Amino acid sequence: MTANKPGDPTTLNRLYGRAKGKALRAGQQGLVDDLLPRIAVPDEGPVTAERLFGRPCSLHFEIGFGGGEHMAGRADMLPDHGFIGCEPFVNGVAQALTHVAGDNGSQAPLGNVRIHHGDALEVLSRVPDGALSFLYLLHPDPWPKARHAKRRMMNDGPVRMFAAKLKPGGEFRFGTDHPVYLRHALMVMQRHRADFEWLCQTPSDFLTRPGGWPETRYEAKARKQGHEVWYFRYRRR
Numbered sequence: 001m002t003a004n005k006p007g008d009p010t011t012l013n014r015l016y017g018r019a020k021g022k023a024l025r026a027g028q029q030g031l032v033d034d035l036l037p038r039i040a041v042p043d044e045g046p047v048t049a050e051r052l053f054g055r056p057c058s059l060h061f062e063i064g065f066g067g068g069e070h071m072a073g074r075a076d077m078l079p080d081h082g083f084i085g086c087e088p089f090v091n092g093v094a095q096a097l098t099h100v101a102g103d104n105g106s107q108a109p110l111g112n113v114r115i116h117h118g119d120a121l122e123v124l125s126r127v128p129d130g131a132l133s134f135l136y137l138l139h140p141d142p143w144p145k146a147r148h149a150k151r152r153m154m155n156d157g158p159v160r161m162f163a164a165k166l167k168p169g170g171e172f173r174f175g176t177d178h179p180v181y182l183r184h185a186l187m188v189m190q191r192h193r194a195d196f197e198w199l200c201q202t203p204s205d206f207l208t209r210p211g212g213w214p215e216t217r218y219e220a221k222a223r224k225q226g227h228e229v230w231y232f233r234y235r236r237r
């Protein structure tokens with residue numbers, strides 16, 4: 001990676017604060033060097049099912065997959081669907097690659113996952129409008145201080161893009177354990193109610209993890225700390 005390119009660690013650290021973490025173990029470094037280039041989202045041009053998976057298929061897009069548990073779990077459940085995950089934190093990418101390679105012992109290698117080591121919105125902007133069946137934003141960085149609210153992923157600009165990229169009937173799933181983010185997200189989504197229908201009938205709908213929604217590492221940590229976790233499903237109108 002060369003300096004100042006989108007995937008460059010210096011650029012990523014500046015953008016996200018912690019794109020680099022603990023040194024990778026040899027096996028993880030091997031996956032980053034060998035497997036990642038084979039399943040990386042192309043750096044330029046349209047991001048389509050045909051280009052990434054060689055066939056038309058339902059497309060899922062995960063923003064900030066952390067260690068990739070949810071993305072790998074969903075990809076394992078839906079082998080005919082294509083999954084695109086983006087994460088600037090290299091340790092998370094390495095962790096996700098172990099799931100894709102089937103090295104964690106819990107599942108077979110996954111042929112239906114493509115990964116971008118970097119900014120999700122840049123990749124999302126290259127997805128054709130109306131192409132996504134599912135979009136996931138699970139436990140985004142909370143940026144709890146009011147003066148940092150503009151940095152939250154859930155804001156009018158990104159949410160407009162989520163609406164554009166989802167097909168009618170497509171689903172946007174969002175989860176958080178952070179009360180400030182919860183309030184902020186509800187207000188933002190309320191402004192976009194013409195595009196999104198909140199699939200919530202009773203309070204337990206957003207207090208219970210729906211079926212087909214694998215637990216993420218961050219979520220497990222939040223529960224261990226005794227936090228309530230909120231789950232939101234919105235249908236693109």
Ligand SMILES: C[S@@+](CC[C@H](N)C(=O)[O-])C[C@H]1O[C@@H](n2cnc3c(N)ncnc32)[C@H](O)[C@@H]1O
Pocket residue numbers: 016063064065066067086087088089092118119120121137138139140141142216217218219
């Ligand atoms: C609190 S962590 C949650 C990770 C994971 N979703 C989970 O639930 O375990 C938020 C993640 O979002 C990632 N992130 C922040 N900004 C991002 C961006 N612009 N594009 C993609 N990922 C981003 C961070 O690197 C971090 O891994």
